[in-house]
Amino acid sequence: MTEPGQDQAVAPPAGGRRGGATPRPRGRISVVGVLGELLITAGVFVLLFLGWQQWLNDIIVGTQLHGQSVQQSQTWNKAPGPTKAPQPGAPPVITATIANAQKFALLIVPRFGADYYRPIAQGTGVQDVLNKGELGHYPTTQMPGALGNFAIASHRKAYGGNLEHINELHVGDHIFVETQDGWYQYEFRNLQFVKPTGVGVIDPVPEQAGVQPTDRMITLTSCNPFFSTAERIIAYGSFDTFTPRADGPPAEIAATVTGRS
Amino acid sequence: MYAALWRVLPGPLWVRVIILVVAFAAVLGALVFWVFPWVDQFVAPQDVTVSQ
Numbered sequence: 001m002t003e004p005g006q007d008q009a010v011a012p013p014a015g016g017r018r019g020g021a022t023p024r025p026r027g028r029i030s031v032v033g034v035l036g037e038l039l040i041t042a043g044v045f046v047l048l049f050l051g052w053q054q055w056l057n058d059i060i061v062g063t064q065l066h067g068q069s070v071q072q073s074q075t076w077n078k079a080p081g082p083t084k085a086p087q088p089g090a091p092p093v094i095t096a097t098i099a100n101a102q103k104f105a106l107l108i109v110p111r112f113g114a115d116y117y118r119p120i121a122q123g124t125g126v127q128d129v130l131n132k133g134e135l136g137h138y139p140t141t142q143m144p145g146a147l148g149n150f151a152i153a154s155h156r157k158a159y160g161g162n163l164e165h166i167n168e169l170h171v172g173d174h175i176f177v178e179t180q181d182g183w184y185q186y187e188f189r190n191l192q193f194v195k196p197t198g199v200g201v202i203d204p205v206p207e208q209a210g211v212q213p214t215d216r217m218i219t220l221t222s223c224n225p226f227f228s229t230a231e232r233i234i235a236y237g238s239f240d241t242f243t244p245r246a247d248g249p250p251a252e253i254a255a256t257v258t259g260r261s
Numbered sequence: 262m263y264a265a266l267w268r269v270l271p272g273p274l275w276v277r278v279i280i281l282v283v284a285f286a287a288v289l290g291a292l293v294f295w296v297f298p299w300v301d302q303f304v305a306p307q308d309v310t311v312s313q
Contacts, residue, residue, distance in 0.1 A: 049300060157307075158307065163309075194311065196311060
């Protein structure tokens with residue numbers, strides 16, 4: 001125990017500490033210290049980037065795509081396509097040639113959320129379609145409503161994460177494809193897991209090359225498992241009904257289409 | 262580096278904290294809106310299609 005008097009004797013006078021001859025040692029800037037702080041900063045940046053890429057940007061892109069899709073739908077409402085006379089019992093089919101990376105349809109999947117409304121573009125280019133958050137239509141496959149297979153691909157996570165919840169589809173879930181003509185309703189049938197080279201899944205009759213199609217299919221492809229490209233996850237649906245644009249959107253997706261979800 | 266930054270900031274504690282919060286928000290905004298989208302193109306693309 002020090003005596004109060006001794007303590008006062010060695011302590012510098014009050015107020016003289018700042019200008020004193022022995023200032024409190026301050027953190028001097030050292031090369032190692034700065035390097036360490038820069039490395040910590042770089043590590044924080046990497047974590048922030050991952051958080052942005054895997055989570056935040058999907059929300060931002062999803063909101064933007066929803067807005068774009070609502071606008072696209074309203075544009076189509078004002079100028080509905082030429083009234084085709086579809087064959088009895090058959091839905092209309094896009095016959096015009098669609099340029100690469102051109103958006104021509106919209107995807108609505110109620111199971112993926114009430115605000116899930118995403119554009120579909122022609123081609124599966126990484127930079128010009130997929131990384132913009134759009135779903136890409138395999139150009140060698142058929143158009144919505146045509147006999148055969150309407151096959152589209154998209155990211156599971158990041159770049160909008162369009163097919164993040166593809167593994168959560170229930171049998172019978174509705175998958176809607178909207179074009180200028182109206183709404184094609186498909187029913188989810190099953191999942192399949194294939195190697196990245198499993199091109200049979202986008203055949204007109206999936207996995208049966210050369211067979212004449214008698215059914216109207218939709219095929220969604222994405223990567224599997226999460227954060228990996230080792231496999232592909234495939235979701236199949238079969239065509240159910242078609243609702244012309246003049247009749248308005250099906251009740252199940254009316255709130256999504258009008259943007260009031 | 263950060264200790265030096267803290268020392269050159271003017272004002273009392275609460276002013277320094279406000280300045281740092283605003284600066285951090287500005288850096289975060291610049292990262293999210295410009296830096297990250299630019300960096301993203303160099304990140305190995307994820308392949309989601311089937312092909313031979």
